[in-house]
Structure formats: structure tokens, C-alpha cells
Amino acid sequence: MITAPSGTLHSAQQPDWPDPQTLSTVTDRLAGLPPLVPLAEADALRERLAAAARGEALLLQGGHCAEEFGPRALGEAESTVTTLRQMAEIISYGAAVPVVPLGRMAGQYAKPRSSSTETRGGVELPAYRGDSVNGLGFTAADRAPDPWRMETAYRTAARTLERIRLLPGADDELTGPDGLADPAAGAPFHVSHEALLLDYETPLVRTDPATGRRYAGSGHLVWIGERTRQLDGGHVAFAASIANPIGVKVGPTATADELLTLTDILDPDREGGRLTFITRMGADRIHAVLPALVEKVTAAGANVLWVCDPMHGNTQVAPNGFKTRSLGDITAEIRAFVEIHRSLGTHPGGLHLELTGSHVTECVGGTDPVTLDDLDRNYTTACDPRLNRGQALDMAFLAADLWRPAR
Ligand code: PEP
Ligand code: CO
Numbered sequence: 569m570i571t572a573p574s575g576t577l578h579s580a581q582q583p584d585w586p587d588p589q590t591l592s593t594v595t596d597r598l599a600g601l602p603p604l605v606p607l608a609e610a611d612a613l614r615e616r617l618a619a620a621a622r623g624e625a626l627l628l629q630g631g632h633c634a635e636e637f638g639p640r641a642l643g644e645a646e647s648t649v650t651t652l653r654q655m656a657e658i659i660s661y662g663a664a665v666p667v668v669p670l671g672r673m674a675g676q677y678a679k680p681r682s683s684s685t686e687t688r689g690g691v692e693l694p695a696y697r698g699d700s701v702n703g704l705g706f707t708a709a710d711r712a713p714d715p716w717r718m719e720t721a722y723r724t725a726a727r728t729l730e731r732i733r734l735l736p737g738a739d740d741e742l743t744g745p746d747g748l749a750d751p752a753a754g755a756p757f758h759v760s761h762e763a764l765l766l767d768y769e770t771p772l773v774r775t776d777p778a779t780g781r782r783y784a785g786s787g788h789l790v791w792i793g794e795r796t797r798q799l800d801g802g803h804v805a806f807a808a809s810i811a812n813p814i815g816v817k818v819g820p821t822a823t824a825d826e827l828l829t830l831t832d833i834l835d836p837d838r839e840g841g842r843l844t845f846i847t848r849m850g851a852d853r854i855h856a857v858l859p860a861l862v863e864k865v866t867a868a869g870a871n872v873l874w875v876c877d878p879m880h881g882n883t884q885v886a887p888n889g890f891k892t893r894s895l896g897d898i899t900a901e902i903r904a905f906v907e908i909h910r911s912l913g914t915h916p917g918g919l920h921l922e923l924t925g926s927h928v929t930e931c932v933g934g935t936d937p938v939t940l941d942d943l944d945r946n947y948t949t950a951c952d953p954r955l956n957r958g959q960a961l962d963m964a965f966l967a968a969d970l971w972r973p974a975r
């Protein structure tokens with residue numbers, strides 16, 4: 569049922585598809601479709617990430633926690649891109665550093681869950697695992713996994729990418745006040761997602777005929793989540809088998825030995841830009857955990873990009889039962905991340921944020937603050953709470969300030 573590269577590895581967080589025949593019909597169809605992104609663009613992104621790993625650029629990765637299918641998908645993606653571009657301008661101007669924007673989109677349709685079921689009013693149903701697996705509605709029909717959803721994921725991603733390419737400003741050059749040229753000039757907008765659903769990712773792998781290298785055709789960068797980074801699991805093996813830049817989420821229970829083994833598996837040649845560790849410790853844990861990890865990984869000669877995800881270690885449940893995050897905690901984790909890297913002489917390489925271009929009320933705080941009482945006004949996320957547009961711009965001004973070179 570699980571199509572890990574060796575066919576025998578255990579892969580966590582995979583759906584219980586009801587019908588193997590339908591599954592293989594759909595995966596065969598995916599295997600016959602063109603890649604969603606040109607393979608050479610993954611190499612171009614890797615070079616830009618290598619610059620970020622050298623401290624010559626910053627990665628700004630962001631988008632929804634879970635993208636949804638449907639009539640609003642393209643508009644949502646467009647406003648997310650517009651927000652990311654505006655953030656990139658604020659940061660590159662303020663901190664005089666080129667910014668590499670990277671959408672968390674056109675593939676962010678599968679979610680890991682801590683519980684495989686959800687109970688409401690005494691009714692227990694399978695948990696929502698993202699639009700590429702099942703539906704968000706709380707009915708047995710919605711929650712039944714349906715392999716055909718993977719083909720809808722491909723088509724929605726293709727239309728999203730087409731919309732992004734048509735946006736004005738796609739080729740703009742971002743420069744700092746000192747006129748630092750951005751190597752992104754003329755570059756396409758790059759996209760990324762968690763490579764969670766191996767029945768979607770594996771059939772979309774394509775080989776570059778010129779080099780014989782294999783690439784995920786589903787996006788430019790893919791990452792491995794905190795719940796699926798088992799050293800002997802199917803997700804790590806999948807990532808090892810492709811040439812794209814790879815991210816790995818790193819939570820507070822990770823050990824330096826695990827990160828070193830991941831480096832050996834995923835980046836044996838220590839190729840700049842290949843491997844990004846996206847740390848998501850929580851504001852209350854980062855000081856205790858991150859310094860030793862960075863120190864040991866650096867001392868072992870790994871050549872990785874360090875990025876801060878200040879969202880996933882700072883989720884709380886509000887009094888009304890909604891999941892939320894406070895800008896105070898998010899800010900504290902970003903500040904600590906920058907301080908820790910500065911004190912170790914390593915590069916704080918960028919940010920990974922869950923955000924939207926619209927005025928949602930999901931995270932609390934900000935210059936135009938959302939309060940706990942506001943949460944139910946416009947809480948529309950399919951999964952985790954996102955920064956709204958104003959809050960995202962607040963974080964861009966914070967980043968411009970933190971990354972500004974000392975005068
Ligand atoms: C996510 O990025 O939405 C996510 C599930 O993160 P993590 O794997 O870090 O928990
Ligand atoms: Co999330």
C-alpha cells in the first residue's frame with residue numbers, strides 16, 4: 569500500500585486508502601503527467617539557498633498551513649505571493665540583504681496529524697489529513713480517504729503555478745539600499761510543501777535526461793515534517809533519492825546525533841543549499857535546545873542552512889477552544905534564533921511562517937492587534953492558525969530590524 573522507494577520501509581502518517589485498485593489507477597495517471605515545475609528550477613533554487621547558507625541572502629518561506637481546493641484557491645495563493653513579495657521588499661531594503669521568497673504553496677495539501685481520529689459530540693471520524701486525502705467537513709463521506717483527490721491536488725497545483733507566473737512583478741529584482749543585486753533577478757517564483765503523502769510524491773518523480781538525476785516534480789523544495797523524520801523511515805529515504813533542495817523540520821526533542829545522521833543520508837557531499845534545517849523549538853525551549861544542536865552540527869562540518877519556524881512550537885489552545893499563537897511568542901523565538909546564531913558565529917538563514925494575505929483572526933497580537941475575543945470573527949484556517957497580512961508585515965519589519973547589519 570505504501571510506495572516508499574524500497575517498498576519495505578515504514579512510512580508514518582499515510583492514509584488508509586480504501587481501495588488499492590483505485591489507488592494504482594490514480595498513481596499510474598500521475599506518473600504520466602508532466603512535472604509541475606521545470607527540474608532545472610530546483611537547481612536554481614538550490615544555488616540561492618547556498619548563498620543564504622553562506623550568510624549572503626535570507627530565505628523567506630511562507631504560506632498557509634493547509635491549502636484547500638476549490639474556487640478560492642487561486643485567489644488565496646495570489647494574495648499570499650503578494651504578501652511574501654511585500655515582506656521580502658521590507659526585509660531586503662531594511663536589512664540590506666537579498667531575500668529569497670519561497671511559497672509554501674501549490675502542493676501543501678497533506679497534513680500529519682497527532683491523532684488519527686477526531687471526536688465531536690460523541691461522534692468519532694477519521695481526522696482531516698489535507699485536501700489531497702479527505703475533506704474537512706465532519707461527515708463520514710467527507711472524511712473517507714479518496715485517491716482521486718491526489719489528481720485534484722496536481723491540477724490545483726498546476727493552476728496555482730500558472731496564476732503565480734502571470735502575476736506582475738514576477739521578474740522584479742530585489743535590492744537593498746546599497747544596491748546589492750539580488751541573484752533572483754529574472755528568477756521564477758519558487759514553491760515548496762511538505763512531502764508527506766508518498767503516493768503523490770513518488771509517481772511525480774522525474775529524471776533529468778541530461779544528467780540522469782531524479783527530482784521531485786511536485787515542487788522546487790520539499791521538506792520532511794517533525795513527525796516523519798525517522799532516520800529509517802520512508803520519507804527520509806524518499807528525500808535521499810531526489811536532487812531537489814530538502815528541508816527537515818527540527819523540534820525540541822531532536823538530538824545532534826540525529827541531525828548528523830540526517831546530514832549524512834541527505835547531504836553526503838555537503839553541497840551548499842541542499843539541506844535546510846527548519847528549527848521549531850518554541851519560545852520557551854529554544855535557548856535550552858538550539859545552541860548545542862547548532863554547535864555540534866557545525867563542528868561536524870555539515871553545510872546546512874538554518875531557518876526559524878516560530879509557529880509550530882508556539883501553538884496554544886485559547887479559552888474558546890481555538891488553536892492560536894501569540895505574536896509575542898513568535899517574536900521571542902525569532903529574536904532568540906538570531907541571537908543564538910550570532911553568538912555562535914553561524915548564520916541565521918531565514919524564516920518559515922504560516923501566513924495568509926487576508927485579514928484572518930487566528931494569531932493574537934500585532935500592531936493592529938487581534939485579541940482572544942476576536943478569534944471567532946474570521947477564523948478560517950483548515951489546520952493551524954496563520955498570521956494575517958498585517959501581522960505578516962509586522963514580522964517583516966521585525967526581521968528587517970534583527971537582520972540589519974550592526975552600524
Ligand atoms: C507544518 O509545517 O504545518 C507542520 C505540521 O510542521 P511540523 O512538522 O514542524 O510539526
Ligand atoms: Co502547520
